[in-house]
Amino acid sequence: MKSSAKAYVNIALIKYWGKTDEVLKLPFNSSLSLTIDQFYTTTTVNYLPQLSEDVLYIDHQLITGNELKRVKDLMDIIRKQFGVGSFAEISSVNHVPKAAGLASSSSAFAALVAAATNALGLNLSHTELSKLARLGSGSACRSIFGNFTIWQKGSSHETSYAYEFAKWEDFRVIVCLLDKSEKTISSSEGMRLAVKHPQYLEYVKQSEIDLTLIKEAIVQQDIHKTGQIAQSNAIRMHQLINACGINYWNDKTIKLIEKIKDLQQKIPVYFTVDAGPNVKLLTTKKYLNEVMSHLTHIETVVCQAGKEVEII
Ligand code: PMV
Numbered sequence: 001m002k003s004s005a006k007a008y009v010n011i012a013l014i015k016y017w018g019k020t021d022e023v024l025k026l027p028f029n030s031s032l033s034l035t036i037d038q039f040y041t042t043t044t045v046n047y048l049p050q051l052s053e054d055v056l057y058i059d060h061q062l063i064t065g066n067e068l069k070r071v072k073d074l075m076d077i078i079r080k081q082f083g084v085g086s087f088a089e090i091s092s093v094n095h096v097p098k099a100a101g102l103a104s105s106s107s108a109f110a111a112l113v114a115a116a117t118n119a120l121g122l123n124l125s126h127t128e129l130s131k132l133a134r135l136g137s138g139s140a141c142r143s144i145f146g147n148f149t150i151w152q153k154g155s156s157h158e159t160s161y162a163y164e165f166a167k168w169e170d171f172r173v174i175v176c177l178l179d180k181s182e183k184t185i186s187s188s189e190g191m192r193l194a195v196k197h198p199q200y201l202e203y204v205k206q207s208e209i210d211l212t213l214i215k216e217a218i219v220q221q222d223i224h225k226t227g228q229i230a231q232s233n234a235i236r237m238h239q240l241i242n243a244c245g246i247n248y249w250n251d252k253t254i255k256l257i258e259k260i261k262d263l264q265q266k267i268p269v270y271f272t273v274d275a276g277p278n279v280k281l282l283t284t285k286k287y288l289n290e291v292m293s294h295l296t297h298i299e300t301v302v303c304q305a306g307k308e309v310e311i312i
Pocket of ligand 1: 011012014015016017031105106137138139140187188274275
């Protein structure tokens with residue numbers, strides 16, 4: 001009754017920012033991401049009959065409070081769905097090049113559901129794992145798959161899951177580690193405010209258009225179009241966030257973005273930013289060295305497409 005799994009972080013190019021259903025974590029719009037190879041989580045789940053509740057360690061530290069509750073809630077769903085009585089000892093380790101402040105729930109919940117179900121002797125399809133991972137954290141449903149992944153929004157638990165959409169070997173994501181501190185406003189809180197904003201439905205409509213266009217650009221492996229669409233989608237998300245009175249960026253974020261906007265007049269390099277100040281640059285292998293020569297003063301991690309979740 002013990003199993004370990006490994007799942008990689010994913011970075012959204014078309015963002016998920018708002019839920020139609022808080023419990024099932026159904027999104028307002030479909031989203032698209034790249035699973036990346038340098039950031040991942042390994043999780044071991046060990047069901048032990050003697051435990052009276054789940055015990056959670058993250059990076060070898062015993063976890064209590066809210067973080068534990070999120071994991072317990074998902075474990076309860078798994079226990080109920082598969083008729084299991086035992087609680088489990090869960091140990092999760094985030095493998096990031098340094099204490100990056102990028103610890104993502106996407107890889108964590110993807111690894112958790114894979115380990116927790118495999119330890120029960122179940123061999124669930126990736127689609128089933130994706131639905132379960134979504135219940136832990138929306139973006140985690142995409143980390144079940146490698147490469148470019150689409151989370152189709154669906155309209156129910158059964159119809160909202162991710163799938164692998166495309167491969168693009170030369171695509172690169174440069175993660176720029178500008179600030180390692182924890183974010184102050186969670187994505188869930190940010191999303192709750194966003195969906196109430198008068199312009200929200202317009203934002204959702206544009207995201208669906210962005211998704212249609214970026215799919216075409218990715219299939220054509222057109223870095224100019226892919227980057228431009230991803231960048232404008234990220235800017236729109238942060239404009240909405242700002243309009244709700246929240247700001248995830250800092251001076252370093254703004255400075256780097258300005259620099260990238262200059263650089264993209266000459267070569268295809270674009271940016272995206274999530275619910276925090278760190279910037280992720282999008283380019284291809286061909287332009288990597290040139291982009292990197294402009295980033296000598298900051299800590300960077302160069303990533304390419306990562307793999308699907310695996311049992312280890
Ligand atoms: O799944 P959550 O609650 O970590 O939200 C993810 C939100 C963004 O990273 C900003 C966008 C996305 O689609 O991953």
